[in-house]
Amino acid sequence: MNLHEYQGKEILAGFGVAVQKGLVANNSDEAVAAAEKLTAETGTSWHVIKAQIHAGGRGKGGGVKLAKSLDEVKSISEKIIGMQLITPQTPPEGKKVNKVLVAEDVYYPGDSEPKEFYVSVLLNRSTGNNMIMYSTEGGMDIEAVAEKTPELIFTEEIDPAYGLRAFQARNVAFNLGLSGVAFKEMVKFITALYNAYVGADASLFEINPVLKTSDDKIIAVDAKVTLDDNALYRHTDYAELRDLSEENPTEVEAREVGLNYVALDGNVGCMVNGAGLAMATMDLIKQSGGSPANFLDVGGTADAARVETAFRLILKDPNVAAILVNIFGGIVRCDRVAQGIVDAYKNMGDAINVPIIVRLQGTNADIAKKLIDDSGLNVMSATAFEEAAQKVQEAL
Ligand code: GDP
Numbered sequence: 001m002n003l004h005e006y007q008g009k010e011i012l013a014g015f016g017v018a019v020q021k022g023l024v025a026n027n028s029d030e031a032v033a034a035a036e037k038l039t040a041e042t043g044t045s046w047h048v049i050k051a052q053i054h055a056g057g058r059g060k061g062g063g064v065k066l067a068k069s070l071d072e073v074k075s076i077s078e079k080i081i082g083m084q085l086i087t088p089q090t091p092p093e094g095k096k097v098n099k100v101l102v103a104e105d106v107y108y109p110g111d112s113e114p115k116e117f118y119v120s121v122l123l124n125r126s127t128g129n130n131m132i133m134y135s136t137e138g139g140m141d142i143e144a145v146a147e148k149t150p151e152l153i154f155t156e157e158i159d160p161a162y163g164l165r166a167f168q169a170r171n172v173a174f175n176l177g178l179s180g181v182a183f184k185e186m187v188k189f190i191t192a193l194y195n196a197y198v199g200a201d202a203s204l205f206e207i208n209p210v211l212k213t214s215d216d217k218i219i220a221v222d223a224k225v226t227l228d229d230n231a232l233y234r235h236t237d238y239a240e241l242r243d244l245s246e247e248n249p250t251e252v253e254a255r256e257v258g259l260n261y262v263a264l265d266g267n268v269g270c271m272v273n274g275a276g277l278a279m280a281t282m283d284l285i286k287q288s289g290g291s292p293a294n295f296l297d298v299g300g301t302a303d304a305a306r307v308e309t310a311f312r313l314i315l316k317d318p319n320v321a322a323i324l325v326n327i328f329g330g331i332v333r334c335d336r337v338a339q340g341i342v343d344a345y346k347n348m349g350d351a352i353n354v355p356i357i358v359r360l361q362g363t364n365a366d367i368a369k370k371l372i373d374d375s376g377l378n379v380m381s382a383t384a385f386e387e388a389a390q391k392v393q394e395a396l
């Protein structure tokens, strides 16, 4: 689950990470009230107005603006709320902004040396460790830094069994070229950030930029956070952080009915039971020259109602030109699944407007094949895996 910047910063602050203070606002009146409140709290009369969408690069797209007065807070937030913000990380049509974060300006006027660093904590899937990735080149595209000057990106691998060790936090501060108070503040910052990452069961905390002010404060100015969905049951209070308007509507619907669905950009819809078989099916589609439109694990109970729900979800994607059903009948019998497919098809009528290729293997596969072949519907049966993929290609 991805979070908005303001939500990520709230979690960080809860773990003692120094963050740029801010308040979220749904309209320009709320933004002005937020700015007044922040001024009373922090003393600063300048604010940054930051669009809250699930995408980075907002600054480049005009979604982060400095306001030097309450009038500017009002006019800028009026402009940003409701805008369709296009950044290098949004879809081409951009994303609609529903909220802004009104934040204290932490870049002091006259600060000749505000220094921006990049710091992230993430899971390194190839080593099975947590990892702190950091760079002196903050504030810009880290992908560009990685491409042009990879020597400026450092990493600390953290064995989750030991946790972050003191020397590792000092390594970060040292490699970022800090000394004195700033060094100590960075060690504190990194330690608290790592605690937040572990404590919140996150899989990513990306802070870009981490700001060092001229008076040696170390502050998180941005926060891109991904929480591990599988650990959300341990944080019931995080459930309300989910912003459904930022998620793929079909994925949201699938989650509600208990189906594992992930949207992809190909044209072959997949209905499979078991995650492993689903992965193998997508590989096979690719190998035979196609491209999967989705990952869909219908799980153990492929009855008519469930098959119908799955068909309807798959067909919401306008790119789908054929559907491959690949089910292994172990616990669930193939003939039951076949009957489910036939019933769902008859029930849906014209709603099914693409060819369907069905491969059923396992218990009662022969009865299932006969059921499909005798149904008189636009459904092709296949026995072998490759044969099924081949038929999909021919049907496209
Ligand atoms: P992103 O573009 O989506 O990554 O959004 P960020 O939160 O990183 O903000 C983009 C840029 O806005 C930062 O790199 C800063 O240069 C600038 N910015 C953020 N906060 C402040 C602030 O308090 N004052 C000023 N002057 N600039 C800021």
Ligand code: MN
Pocket (backbone or CB within 6 Å): 056, 057, 208, 209, 222
């Ligand atoms: Mn940023």
